[in-house]
Amino acid sequence: LCHNQSIPMNRIALILALLLSSLCADAYTLVIDAGHGGKDAGAVGRTSKEKNINLSVALALGKMVEDNCPDVKVIYTRKKDVFVALDERANIANRAKADLFISIHTNSTPGKTGPRGAETYTLGMHRAADNLEVAKRENSVITLESNYEQKYEGFDPNSSELMQDRNMAQSVRLARMVQEQFRVTAKRLDKGVHQAGFLVLRATSMPGVLVELGYINNPSEETYLNTQAGIAAMAKSIYKAIVAYRK
Helix, strand or coil: CCCCCCCCHHHHHHHHHHHHHHHHHHCEEEEEEECCECCECCCECCCCEHHHHHHHHHHHHHHHHHHHCCCEEEEECCCCCCCCCHHHHHHHHHHCCCCEEEEEEEECCCCCCCCCCEEEEEECCCCCHHHHHHHHHHHHHHHHCCCHHHHCCCCCCCCCCCCCCCCHHHHHHHHHHHHHHHHHCCCCCEEEEEEECCHHHHCCCCCEEEEEEEECCCHHHHHHHCCHHHHHHHHHHHHHHHHHHHC
């Protein structure tokens, strides 16, 4: 094109700009959300905090995508130990017009020793009491924010009421793929796909899932999730599920 002397340089510049604009418009955008952070530690184990496990897996996942999927733009809700409000996490994804939203968390139970296994949630009606408890725990972070009652328009973190997700079918498909990879790639106990009223999923406008990597109050799971091998295996599982979902 540049060797064609009959085309003015300003026209060439315009054509290249339009081509680049078109390529950027067609880019696939993935938002990776490392749950909790900063003053919000999330669940706390014997030797570690949920916020740090979430961030380690989120960064490892993002690097795998960036290294292997040049057509995917990766956006992080946080890349360091800072507090990000739930509504801002959703806003980051909405402003970017993201195609996919992955929120990464680590589970816990009231008992001293938690169960084992990984599970993935989509937005939906609460089907069981334990699902409601997980959602209540993750949603309760909004009480750390100033004026949260006005900010979230009366949303009650303990309520079981929520809006239906317009992207439910796609979200469930991705969630099933994540669980399959947890089982096959990471050799983890598969605790299945569930539905619950997570505010961060309710506020996003694209397919999305919330992953619970394991139980931080189970000593063996906590140890595993703090090793490089464990972090890599969990990140690779989510990465392979994203690739399969896109195909």
